[in-house]
Amino acid sequence: MEKSIINELSWRGLIKNKVPNIENQLKKPITMYIGFDPTSDSLHLGNLVPLIILIHFQKMGHKSLILIGGATGFIGDPSGKEDSRIFLSQKILKKNSDLIKNQILRLLKTHLENVELLNNLDWIKDISFLEFIRDIGKCFTVNYMISKETVKKRINDNKNGISFTEFSYSLIQGYDFLYLNQIKNCLLQIGGSDQWGNITTGIELIRKKTGKKAYGLTFPLITKPNGKKFGKSEKGENIWLDKSKTSPYKFYQFWMNISDLEIERYIKIYTFLSQERTNELISQHRKNPNKRLLQKKLAYEITKWIHGNETTKEIIEITNVLFDKNNENLRLLSQKILISIYNNIPHMMLAYEEFKKGIFLLDLLSNFFCSKSNANRALKANSIYLNKKSIKENILLKKDNIIGNKYILFQFGKKEFFIIKIE
Template structure:
């Protein structure tokens, strides 16, 4: 049986070592006590992403230490929209879309947490009248205090407008904390570093209204390579938990391809490995960085955590085929080829059985694997385009005889980018 430790300096020290604390109200004098804590999840998309995984991992750390955890899906606050980290007004989500998102997020969270640990704040907001809320909650916040929050100051300083709706968001999140404190004895809220203003508003509300001290703790935001945060309504490439948004293969490859600096940081944040084991992996990685030992360990741990061991073993098999030159695609079974197709970026095409496709048309128009003919020509001249793992030239035409298992073709750009097409044949009568 796992030994449970109370919330104490050791747990906080471990969070500090793992780089999981950005800010906290905890003082050096931490009581040895079990607590109830919560964090919120914004249902502005159908799926959670790897930024949300940090919150889930934090909850699990707390739970393993004997504390009670609560995750709150913002079915109520999601109707408003959090202005934190936003340069412009959020688009209001339609009620039907919001309900679908809530359902999907609850299903995803249930994979990591017990269902009785997952709440929806719409359940308490639907019973709250605006006049009562303004009187009972609004009176504890001055306009000056609300304007002092970074999420508000940044919007105004950039000369962007902010609606009354988003301006009051911090009051609703503060009420979440108050409600959970009164109903569940919840004394700690955790969240990403952009939530510090909302969290401290909750702490302030409980102090003023009830005369009680509660705490807040934030962890650093995980950012993309361009420095922007992983966000559900942001444009660009997010790494999603839902395999329909980010395939398990793409998910695994994301971690394999992170830099050494990122890997040394993420192995502490995204795995539950002990300090000694992490130090050992980093030590051997630095002796031979080309082996990418840290990246491989993170990729395996987090892929199993999110998608399960069975999917991970399939991804390892696929990666071994794609990245090992000695593997011959034509020797694979049809089921193996189908498995590769389903787990990497792909497209299904209908075509005449007597097709003859120029390589540029295949790369750009038929597959959208490469964005433009100019880019495709450049890669072809550099010998970085492969068809079924063989380098091809600009004069290449794809024909039926080139297909694997009579239906598939594997496109490759450089060493890491793969795309597969499945051809379905139309038998046309030519007059």
């Protein structure tokens, strides 16, 4: 416990808000908790941040509780949401809870000594509505509730507003903190910066019901290029931890494509490299950013954690093949590598009989573009490559275009690849 957890999280950029004087409380081991609502069947890269913070706490001797929100997921957290959530059935929530729990256990397999997994449905399901509004609801005025930034924002939205269901979410999360404080002596809740209002509600509830002091800490949200946060129920594309939702190749490429403006921040957040080693890598990267040293290191470290060492080696090999400018090397690829490429990038299968009848390039490309006209525009812009050779017209594909006896590799621009298997 010699090293300060607050100092460790601060230099990594992992603190957004914190309760005053939390540093003194953390000089000795305490119990903290993080929570995940099972609104999807997989965690995503934004969910890694609280797990990473949990590991930092573990390394410094603290105990951790991980809460799966079987009850709160039934309602839906309005924090950071512009619209009401779509309600999920208990059957789906149960399935999602089990899948997320298994993901967490796998990710923390070397850090489980002082970790306990819980589900808030276990203690909330037996509380009646009347009991809850009498014992918990009486602790807060409506004025207090609508002063929360999330609630205020939704109330001021004349189009959608906020439902009573979502309005009550903060009270239920606050009750979780009270319950864990009383049953598990939990003193600290950690969440994303959009959770600050919910966390402080829990802190206030503990103070009013027990007279005890509790603490909260939030981290900055990880956002997409459009500024939206990565969320399990967000619209648009996420980077998922489940390989069936985001392939290991795509996962690796996400980290490889982080801009130089952000990579120094991400290497601190998403790895456990020491401050000295991190600063050394940053210094080397700044001298020659074209080598993408930080991107490669981060992509390797985090893909290895999520998908394992063997898969990561395979992905690096695939990456080297796809971005190799020497098209002649494609003819030398083993079946193992070609199969791996096929499994990891957008692909489709084409019957050999159909290929033999004759098929034009644009007819195939239309399977990977929104429309044939989009594919045609890309072709006219000289953005299409066939087996790494630039193609400028709508050619009829022939046997000569096949590599490895059954594959044709396409590239769009610098980074988009897709492949066809002919059988």
